[in-house]
Amino acid sequence: MRQGNLGIQKIDWLTVLLYFSLAILGWLNIYAAVYDEAHSNILDFTQRYGKQLLWIGTSVLIIIFLFILDGSVFQTLAYPIYGLSMLSLLAVLFFGKEIAGARSWFVIxxxxxQPSEFAKxxxxxxxxAFLGKPERNLSSWRTKIVAFGxxxxxAILIVPQPDPGSGLVYFSLILVLYREGLSxxxxxxxxxxxxxxxxxxxxPILYLQLILAAVALIIIFLGRKVRGFWLRVTAILAVALVLVNSVDYAFNNILEDRHRNRINILLGKAHDPKGIGYNTTQSMIAIGSGGWSGKGYLQGTQTKFDFVPEQSTDFIFCTVGEEWGFLGSALLIVLFSLLFFRLVHLAERQKSSFARAYAYAVVSILFFHFSINIAMTIxxxxxxxxxxxxxxxxxSSLWGxxxxxxxxxxxDSYRWQTL
Known part of the structure; x- marks a missing residue:
């Protein structure tokens, strides 16, 4: 028996409330991040905060559309949606517009x-959909290969844009495989x-190779009485050596200079506070200057004078830290934590493998974004x-x-039914 199309009484309104709380708070902080006395009208649709309000409004239409659909349609159309998404990722490499050094956008x-936001x-x-089939078993190599594929x-289609950050997001989905039985x-x-x-x-690569070989010899010596043990260790060592040399090659020949420099600065191998490390340096200054309770809404000096580039996008947390201080930052982290705990609760109460696997995919993707974004800013x-x-x-990101x-x-509103 199917519920009515909307099934409003079964919607998890707490999660909906958390969503809108974050979206509205984000909008207010975007206004603060780009605030200009010459454009002080918060409903000015020529400014980023005005456009974001339009995105929030259209997101409401997306929500209504999803609530109207029958719950079974998502599993039925999962593969076609995935196929169209992969085609869009391929097409953007050839027909997309390059913005900020990445060919990631269709502009009309x-x-x-940005198709990568919808690919998630x-x-x-x-x-x-793949893991939700009754015959799927992650102890089978075929199942594992298809799932990893x-x-x-x-990720393979996104990295060449180049957008390695968005490509890394997909590796968080390994947690879904673990929940579904991966060793x-x-x-x-x-x-x-x-x-x-x-x-x-x-x-240095030579030193690391010698260290790996020494560790392998010690392990082989300690486990020499176990039949075939040395063969397994040798195989693992060979894979490790190939990986080490591959990382070195990829780091020096595939990644762009800006990506290499950012990693080197993070690891302490380079210091460039006025160059490639400028964003992070100014971000930490902005957050630290907020102190316990912040400078006050629209009072952030680092924000007002544009010391932090991309402050309304990747570095929006800086605005929270500077204007709302530790208390505001902690409140934002608490809101996200409540959302994650709620989503795990929703995941565990699902009756179908499809819905449970999808729920854990949602948790994995959102948590990766949350943790990496805040880690970037500090x-x-x-x-x-x-x-x-x-x-x-x-x-694109809000819609996605x-x-x-x-x-x-x-x-979740269909959880007592067989989809």
Missing amino acids: GGFSL FATALALA IILLP SSYIIAGISIAVLFLLSLLI GLAPVIGIPLPFFSYGG FTFLLFILIKL
Whole structure:
């Protein structure tokens, strides 16, 4: 038996409230970030805050549209949506407009659209649809290869734009596979790869190779009585050595200078506070200057005098830190934390594997954006162009995140039914 199309009484209104709280707070802080006495009207649609209000208004239309749809349509159309999204990512490489050094946008008249923002919910749907089939078993190599393929394809298409930050988002979906039964050894392997990646950037390659060989010999010696143990260790060592050399090659020959410089500054291998490290330096100054309770709304000096570039987009958290201080920053983090806890609760109460996998994909993507964006602004992560969900300026990102979240809310309203 199907519920009515809208099913308003079954909507999780707490999650809806958290969404609009973040969107409205974001809009107010975008106004503060670009505030100019010559354009002080908060409803001035020629300014970023006016445009963001339009994006919020159109997002309401998206929400109504999603609520009207039958809950089963998302699983039915998951693969076609994913296919169209991948085609758009491919097309933007050839027909997109280059903005800020990346060919990531379709521009039609005065309207621009970033397909990578919509690929997130499309990939989440496709992965959930694949894992939601009763016959899927993540102990099967075929299932693992297809699942990893669904995750990696958009990342492979996005990185050449170049937009490595958006490409990295998809790796957070490995947490979905873990929740659905992937062995923890893959998570350990992923962490080991990340550690090797960092070590290969901090330690000369020759020294790192010698260290890996020494560790492998010690492990083989300690486990020499276990049959075939040395073969497994040798295989792991070979993979590690290939990875180390691949990272070195990719870092020096594939990444652009700006990306290499940002990573080197983060790792302490370079110091350029007036060049490539300017954004992060000014960001930390702005946040630190806010103190305990902030300078007051529209009173931020770092904000007013444009010391932090992209302050309404990637560095919107600076405005919060400067004008609202530690208390305002903590409140924002609490709101996001409440949203994440609520989404995990929604994920665990789903009756279908499809809805549960999709819910964890939503949590993974949003948490990655939240943690990396704030880490960028306080100097704990390289600047990789990751917006703060529902908060940063941008129509494509707000629409993409709205689709991502409200598809889950709609699925949750159908949780007692078989989709």
